[in-house]
Amino acid sequence: MQELTSKRLYFRTLTEEDATSTYADWLNNPAVNRFLEVRHSRQDIETCRSFIRACNADPGCFLFGIFVDHGKTHIGNIKLGPIDWRYGSGQIGLFIGDQAYWGAGYASEAISAITRFAFDEQGLSRLEAGCYEENLGSLRSFLKSGFSLEGFFRKKFITDGKRTGCFWLGILKDEWTNDHL
Numbered sequence: 246m247q248e249l250t251s252k253r254l255y256f257r258t259l260t261e262e263d264a265t266s267t268y269a270d271w272l273n274n275p276a277v278n279r280f281l282e283v284r285h286s287r288q289d290i291e292t293c294r295s296f297i298r299a300c301n302a303d304p305g306c307f308l309f310g311i312f313v314d315h316g317k318t319h320i321g322n323i324k325l326g327p328i329d330w331r332y333g334s335g336q337i338g339l340f341i342g343d344q345a346y347w348g349a350g351y352a353s354e355a356i357s358a359i360t361r362f363a364f365d366e367q368g369l370s371r372l373e374a375g376c377y378e379e380n381l382g383s384l385r386s387f388l389k390s391g392f393s394l395e396g397f398f399r400k401k402f403i404t405d406g407k408r409t410g411c412f413w414l415g416i417l418k419d420e421w422t423n424d425h426l
C-alpha cells in the first residue's frame with residue numbers, strides 16, 4: 246500500500262472496502278460529475294469496486310483516496326495514470342466528491358502532493374492533465390500547483406447539451422519546486 250501526506254491531507258491506495266454507497270453517490274452527483282467521463286454511466290458499489298481493482302492491478306496507475314481528519318474521512322480521489330514508463334510521463338485526474346470540502350484548497354494541495362510523488366518517488370519527468378473549458382476550479386488548481394497551460398482542444402466534449410473545449414496542462418520535473426506544498 247502506498248501512503249502520502251501533505252499539510253492537511255492523507256492519501257493512501259484505495260482498497261475494495263473503500264467502495265461505499267457514499268463514494269458511488271459522489272460520482273452520480275451531477276454537480277460532481279459534470280466534467281468527469283464517469284457521468285456517462287450510473288455508478289454503484291460494484292462499479293467502484295471494479296474500478297479500484299482495475300487500478301490496483303495496473304502497473305501504470307496509482308489510485309489514491311484523499312482523506313481528512315488524520316485519515317478517517319474519505320473526501321475524494323486522485324489518480325496518477327495512465328503512466329507511460331518508456332517516456333516517464335503520466336496523467337493526473339482527481340475529484341473532491343464531498344462538496345463540503347470544495348474551495349478549501351484541497352485540490353491544489355492534492356495535486357502538489359501527487360506531483361511530488363510522481364517526480365521524487367516514481368522518477369517521472371513529465372505530468373499532464375486535461376480539464377473542461379468551464380471547469381475553472383480545476384484549471385486554477387493545476388495552475389496553482391505549478392502546471393502550465395500547454396494547449397486547448399476546441400469543442401472536444403459535450404456537456405450540458407453543448408460542445409465544449411478542453412484545456413491541456415503540463416509540468417516538467419525541472420520546473421517543479423516544493424513551493425507549492
Ligand SMILES: CC(C)(COP(=O)(O)OP(=O)(O)OC[C@H]1O[C@@H](n2cnc3c(N)ncnc32)[C@H](O)[C@@H]1OP(=O)(O)O)[C@@H](O)C(=O)NCCC(=O)NCCS
Pocket residue numbers: 276277278280281338339340341342346347348349350351352353354375376377380381382383385386389
Ligand atoms: C475542481 C475541483 C477538483 C476543485 O477542488 P477544490 O478543492 O475546490 O479546489 P481548490 O480549493 O484547491 O481551489 C483552487 C483554486 O480554484 C478556485 N476555484 C475553485 N472552484 C472554483 C470554481 N468553481 N470557479 C472558479 N474558481 C474556482 C479557488 O478559488 C482557488 O483559487 P484561489 O486560491 O486563487 O482562490 C473540485 O471542485 C471537484 O472535485 N469538482 C468535481 C470533479 C472535477 O471537476 N474534477 C476535476 C476534473 S479535471
